[in-house]
Amino acid sequence: xxxxxxxxxxxxxxxxxxxxxxxxxxxxxxxxxxxxxxxxxxxxxxxxxxxxxxxxxxxxxxxxxxxxxxxxxxxxxxxxxxxxxxxxxxxxxxxxxxxxxxxxxxxxxxxxxxxxxxxxxxxxxxxxxxxxxxxxxxxxxxxxxxxxxxxxxxxxxxxxxxxxxxxxxxxxxxxxxxxxxxxxxxxxxxxxxxxxxxxxxxxxxxxxxxxxxxxxxxxxxxxxxxxxxxxxxxxxxxxxxxxxxxxxxxxxxxxxxxxxxxxx
Amino acid sequence: xxxxxxxxxxxxxxxxxxxxxxxxxxxxxxxxxxxxxxxxxxxxxxxxxxxxxxxxxxxxxxxxxxxxxxxxxxxxxxxxxxxxxxxxxxxxxxxxxxxxxxxxxxxxxxxxxxxxxxxxxxxxxxxxxxxxxxxxxxxxxxxxxxxxxxxxxxxxxxxxxxxxxxxxxxxxxxxxxxxxxxxxxxxxxxxxxxxxxxxxxxxxxxxxxxxxxxxxxxxxxxxxxxxxxxxxxxxxxxxxxxxxxxxxxxxxxxxxxxxxxxxxxxxx
Ligand SMILES: Nc1ncnc2c1ncn2[C@@H]1O[C@H](COP(=O)(O)OP(=O)(O)OP(=O)(O)O)[C@@H](O)[C@H]1O
Ligand SMILES: [Mg+2]
Numbered sequence: 001x002x003x004x005x006x007x008x009x010x011x012x013x014x015x016x017x018x019x020x021x022x023x024x025x026x027x028x029x030x031x032x033x034x035x036x037x038x039x040x041x042x043x044x045x046x047x048x049x050x051x052x053x054x055x056x057x058x059x060x061x062x063x064x065x066x067x068x069x070x071x072x073x074x075x076x077x078x079x080x081x082x083x084x085x086x087x088x089x090x091x092x093x094x095x096x097x098x099x100x101x102x103x104x105x106x107x108x109x110x111x112x113x114x115x116x117x118x119x120x121x122x123x124x125x126x127x128x129x130x131x132x133x134x135x136x137x138x139x140x141x142x143x144x145x146x147x148x149x150x151x152x153x154x155x156x157x158x159x160x161x162x163x164x165x166x167x168x169x170x171x172x173x174x175x176x177x178x179x180x181x182x183x184x185x186x187x188x189x190x191x192x193x194x195x196x197x198x199x200x201x202x203x204x205x206x207x208x209x210x211x212x213x214x215x216x217x218x219x220x221x222x223x224x225x226x227x228x229x230x231x232x233x234x235x236x237x238x239x240x241x242x243x244x245x246x247x248x249x250x251x252x253x254x255x256x257x258x259x260x261x262x263x264x
Numbered sequence: 265x266x267x268x269x270x271x272x273x274x275x276x277x278x279x280x281x282x283x284x285x286x287x288x289x290x291x292x293x294x295x296x297x298x299x300x301x302x303x304x305x306x307x308x309x310x311x312x313x314x315x316x317x318x319x320x321x322x323x324x325x326x327x328x329x330x331x332x333x334x335x336x337x338x339x340x341x342x343x344x345x346x347x348x349x350x351x352x353x354x355x356x357x358x359x360x361x362x363x364x365x366x367x368x369x370x371x372x373x374x375x376x377x378x379x380x381x382x383x384x385x386x387x388x389x390x391x392x393x394x395x396x397x398x399x400x401x402x403x404x405x406x407x408x409x410x411x412x413x414x415x416x417x418x419x420x421x422x423x424x425x426x427x428x429x430x431x432x433x434x435x436x437x438x439x440x441x442x443x444x445x446x447x448x449x450x451x452x453x454x455x456x457x458x459x460x461x462x463x464x465x466x467x468x469x470x471x472x473x474x475x476x477x478x479x480x481x482x483x484x485x486x487x488x489x490x491x492x493x494x495x496x497x498x499x500x501x502x503x504x505x506x507x508x509x510x511x512x513x514x515x516x517x518x519x520x521x522x523x524x525x526x527x528x529x530x531x532x
Binding site: 161163164166167169170171172173174177181182185186188260261262263264 | 366
């Protein structure tokens with residue numbers, strides 16, 4: 001065990017999964033204790049900093065009495081719909097960009113232009129075009145993620161070693177065989193990582209969309225709570241997003257380890 | 265009579281930033297007979313890989329042409345198999361599937377037949393026991409044997425190997441050279457093998473082409489098959505004949521290595 005402790009403070013020391021998980025839990029506990037301590041000592045009035053207990057109670061109330069579960073559901077639905085549409089378009093498009101100079105040349109600058117537009121700046125446009133229904137929120141999320149994801153996917157595909165492609169060419173593979181049997185499996189591990197990160201951005205844009213114009217969803221709940229300075233409710237909303245994010249991330253990491261077992 | 269492989273006054277210049285750039289191959293001509301093991305030996309950066317890649321159809325000559333079995337080489341295909349030094353096999357496939365990959369795109373064979381061929385070559389390189397391993401979990405030497413098995417299984421007319429043992433330790437190299445030499449004799453494969461290791465060249469080759477520093481010209485052609493027996497073993501490596509041969513080639517290459525060093529210093 002002594003060696004285990006030493007490796008934790010060794011430069012680029014070995015990481016053990018169990019230990020890393022314990023450290024993760026420990027970091028949460030530390031934050032909770034600090035928060036709880038600050039609230040108990042009334043460093044700030046409760047309107048500004050409710051105690052962890054109050055937030056948890058509020059969270060429970062919201063779920064059980066005020067149909068918060070429905071808001072969580074609709075937010076998850078928006079995020080995943082937009083994310084899946086983005087991914088389904090960006091993956092083939094990005095691979096085409098890496099495969100054919102014409103596609104790359106035609107889209108690179110355009111994508112860079114759109115990519116740098118801040119998503120909040122596009123909110124008015126999506127509302128004018130699509131109203132304040134589901135379509136405009138999904139469109140906003142799509143705008144925020146598609147153009148980023150295309151470039152990430154194209155880079156993943158470009159990083160496939162030239163040797164792999166040439167093994168294909170010298171075993172009689174046609175371009176479509178090379179894409180399906182070599183490029184895709186070779187880029188998959190890093191692409192799944194990029195998808196995971198993009199899914200995180202989806203949540204950022206979702207909350208923007210829901211805060212600006214919505215009558216449901218986690219962002220809407222947070223925003224209406226703010227109006228009445230119900231800080232515990234605001235924090236309960238934030239807590240919900242955090243929990244969902246943490247759970248999704250852990251699930252995808254777990255899948256990553258299972259699918260790409262050959263990497264270790 | 266037409267030769268099996270004919271490299272005919274080939275030159276290669278790589279364009280750098282659009283401008284006429286690095287002159288890599290300078291008017292190289294050679295003929296290779298079917299079943300011959302030919303080694304390209306030359307200082308680092310001289311253009312050996314480039315010349316071999318042109319034979320494989322992965323680069324095009326700036327001038328001159330390359331004829332394989334009477335047809336001009338226009339691009340890569342199944343007739344010209346390649347073994348690389350790194351990234352030589354696919355990590356997402358198990359050992360046996362890597363070997364099968366060599367036959368994946370052939371529609372003239374049944375799945376059963378492909379499987380039989382793949383297993384045959386896996387056995388030839390002595391890896392049958394490891395067929396269910398991921399390639400990242402076997403040693404570097406074994407990985408190169410997987411690549412060799414895959415390339416043999418694909419049944420190319422010519423095998424192009426670019427320093428396939430370059431990253432291995434001395435013992436592994438010796439063992440793989442022995443195994444490869446045996447395999448080539450048995451299968452009567454035409455092979456081009458690129459290396460800058462003189463002993464490796466002498467042990468494997470029927471004929472060695474010694475190249476100059478960049479731009480690569482043929483400095484000397486050594487018919488090893490007249491000096492060493494066809495089938496070679498580890499005893500041969502310790503013999504006086506082999507030792508003298510090695511020293512002779514080493515003398516030839518040493519002056520070139522010096523020149524290429526100076527080239528690097530003065531180079532762009
Ligand atoms: N695609 C390319 N574009 C521009 N220059 C290139 C290209 N490929 C190779 N070269 C240059 O051509 C020269 C010869 O390269 P090559 O890889 O054929 O040498 P080599 O003899 O195989 O060297 P090594 O022993 O290091 O593998 C090098 O100077 C290299 O930088
Ligand atoms: Mg080389």
